[in-house]
Amino acid sequence: xxxxxxxxxxxxxxxxxxxxxxxxxxxxxxxxxxxxxxxxxxxxxxxxxxxxxxxxxxxxxxxxxxxxxxxxxxxxxxxxxxxxxxxxxxxxxxxxxxxxxxxxxxxxxxxxxxxxxxxxxxxxxxxxxxxxxxxxxxxxxxxxxxxxxxxxxxxxxxxxxxxxxxxxxxxxxxxxxxxxxxxxxxxxxxxxxxxxxxxxxxxxxxxxxxxxxxxxxxxxxxxxxxxxxxxxxxxxxxxxxxxxxxxxxxxxxxxxxxxxxxxxxxxxxxxxxxxxxxxxxxxxxxxxxxxxxxxxxxxxxxxxxxxxxxxxxxxxxxxxxxxxxxxxxxxxxxxxxxxxxxxxxxxxxxxxxx
Numbered sequence: 001x002x003x004x005x006x007x008x009x010x011x012x013x014x015x016x017x018x019x020x021x022x023x024x025x026x027x028x029x030x031x032x033x034x035x036x037x038x039x040x041x042x043x044x045x046x047x048x049x050x051x052x053x054x055x056x057x058x059x060x061x062x063x064x065x066x067x068x069x070x071x072x073x074x075x076x077x078x079x080x081x082x083x084x085x086x087x088x089x090x091x092x093x094x095x096x097x098x099x100x101x102x103x104x105x106x107x108x109x110x111x112x113x114x115x116x117x118x119x120x121x122x123x124x125x126x127x128x129x130x131x132x133x134x135x136x137x138x139x140x141x142x143x144x145x146x147x148x149x150x151x152x153x154x155x156x157x158x159x160x161x162x163x164x165x166x167x168x169x170x171x172x173x174x175x176x177x178x179x180x181x182x183x184x185x186x187x188x189x190x191x192x193x194x195x196x197x198x199x200x201x202x203x204x205x206x207x208x209x210x211x212x213x214x215x216x217x218x219x220x221x222x223x224x225x226x227x228x229x230x231x232x233x234x235x236x237x238x239x240x241x242x243x244x245x246x247x248x249x250x251x252x253x254x255x256x257x258x259x260x261x262x263x264x265x266x267x268x269x270x271x272x273x274x275x276x277x278x279x280x281x282x283x284x285x286x287x288x289x290x291x292x293x294x295x296x297x298x299x300x301x302x303x304x305x306x307x308x309x310x311x312x313x314x315x316x317x318x319x320x321x322x323x324x325x326x327x328x329x330x331x332x333x334x335x336x337x338x339x340x341x342x343x344x345x346x347x348x349x350x351x352x353x354x
Contacts, residue, residue: 041272061102123143198226282302286335
């Protein structure tokens with residue numbers, strides 16, 4: 001009976017614990033499936049077929065480049081990566097030709113200028129500019145085509161929370177880089193890019209940031225047909241680790257994912273198309289201090305959330321893709337992977353835009 005009681009306690013309080021059969025070491029996993037996103041996506045696929053709608057196909061991606069070079073804080077292999085990343089971006093833009101690309105952690109003016117030049121040579125124009133005061137490190141590139149034009153754009157800070165010490169010292173501003181977009185079928189879209197405060201211990205700070213973000217998104221999406229919010233949210237909806245301490249920290253912070261999706265009304269695009277796969281986007285092997293077994297954690301931190309601004313609009317997630325997972329010429333491109341989606345945007349009935 002003693003063993004039975006222990007087993008019941010163990011599996012009730014540690015439901016994410018599984019065992020790696022290769023070496024019998026514990027792998028603690030946290031997974032927040034929301035099959036409702038997948039079911040909604042299936043219904044939207046049926047709607048698209050039923051009305052024989054001509055959907056606007058939009059390819060969109062997000063990537064945290066981790067181009068950090070500040071006093072006392074520099075990304076591994078920053079100097080060589082800051083040069084190579086331009087070749088990776090040029091190749092990606094030519095090969096995949098996304099309609100919209102969101103980037104995070106482009107902190108320095110030279111990297112900012114080089115990245116804008118790389119995108120311009122591929123036929124993209126940039127949204128936003130490097131902040132003259134506290135820096136947000138965000139970029140957004142748009143390719144004319146499915147996107148007919150940008151009606152307005154800007155950067156809105158996420159106010160209402162106290163800056164943490166390293167952000168205050170580094171003059172880092174958290175907020176939304178946004179664009180109000182007109183599509184080629186005359187429908188409208190609001191798209192935002194963000195990078196929230198990192199580290200699991202600052203979950204309370206991220207809660208205040210996502211609360212402010214939700215309010216901004218609801219205001220910005222007024223009379224918009226479609227809503228897309230992407231970037232590095234630093235919210236680990238899914239993770240795997242061998243560290244019980246890390247497991248408990250990450251598990252205790254998972255509630256923020258569910259809170260944001262419920263309050264914003266937006267759907268996780270990855271969960272819409274991949275209801276079972278973990279889809280990790282953080283590369284724990286990139287930083288030596290994060291790759292040791294006692295602290296290592298594979299996490300899904302990067303997202304694109306989608307939604308509709310009215311009852312007749314639909315966003316159907318067609319497919320997903322994760323790129324730049326491995327080393328290229330001996331180096332990882334970044335500590336995050338690129339996350340890409342193909343979306344179909346359409347209306348359920350033949351109506352004129354508002």
